[in-house]
Amino acid sequence: MLLGVLFIVSAVAKLVEIDTFELYIFSYHLLPLTLSFLAARLVIVAEMLCGIGLLTNIWKRMVDTCTMAMLVVFTLFLGYSALSGRTDSCHCMGSLIELDPVKSIVKNALLIVLLLWAMKARPWNWKPRWYVWLWPVLAPFVVVFTVSAPDNWLFGAEDELYNAEEFAHAIGTGGDLEALHLDQGHHVLAFMTPGCPLCQMTDTKLTHICRRNNLDSAALIFLTPENDSTVAPLTLDTAMFLRPCYKIPTMTFALITYGQRPIVFLVEDGKVVGTCHSRNIEEKRIVEFIPQHQQ
DSSP states (O other): OHHHHHHHHHHHHHHHTHHHHHHHHHTTSSSOHHHHHHHHHHHHHHHHHHHHHHHHTOSHHHHHHHHHHHHHHHHHHHHHHHHTTOOSOOOTTTTTSOOOHHHHHHHHHHHHHHHHHHTTSOOOSOOOOHHHHHHHHHHHHHHHHHHSOOHHHHOOOOOOOOOHHHHHHHHSTTSTTGGGOTTSSEEEEEEOOTTOHHHHHHHHHHHHHHHHTTBOGGGEEEEEESOOTTSSOOOTTSSSSSSOEEEEOHHHHHHHHTTOOSEEEEEETTEEEEEEOSSOOOHHHHHHHSOBOOO
16 A cells, blocks of 8 residues: 555656656657657556555556566666766656656665565455446546646647747847848747746757757757846856857847747748747657758
8 A cells, every 4th residue: 555655646746747757758869759748648647557556456466567567667767867877857756856867766676675575465355347447547547638638739830929020120130139140041949038947848848859850959049038027137057948048138039029938930041930839849840940960
């Protein structure tokens, strides 16, 4: 029962911090962004199912086998993570407890010992009918995908509101964005501010999309206002974002975006051919728009 509670707490903690967990999975570049959304939720569902099975003690052999297999797979993955030099939190307990891969491997080893002990316990003598155990099996799927449906299920490509005239003026001769030479080539322009969680999520998605697909990261340009009274003083050298940001006058920023942030422009030869926000960034769309990095 203790193991069951731990698995359910771990699953709920991940669900509360689902944005961070799905981006953690995506950061390994093993899965595309949309599949990372799905994989994050299936991991949570699997933990919930194991937790419910351990608590109810039904179908004991199958539950014990699946739980052990999941712990072994997670431990092997954490071993790969540690060997590759990752030291960031594995998010196995969401934000409740920050554990690096090595500490999480030790935690999993203790859980495996507890599970081996628990596997010696006798199963209950009752075998519920299918319509009794069907609901606990379906409940985790319903809860997870209802509470937090993947972004690609909820958001499609849509045009974001921006001031086209102000943007054209800013990239023209004498404009605040003239130095970026946006009138030539393909550029992904992201308007954001430090301290904004959605801005940081946008940064992470765009940066890892470029790294995973070997795209020319020079096409990514992050813009921030020079002054912003809604957040702490700008400290762009403190890893708030994954890459440097280009500061523009606060008034120009506000006029172009109408104060919206984050907002992403796909700019082709000085013309905005597409826009998106933090939730509807499509990896395929970015890959097709940004040229691959020239070796």
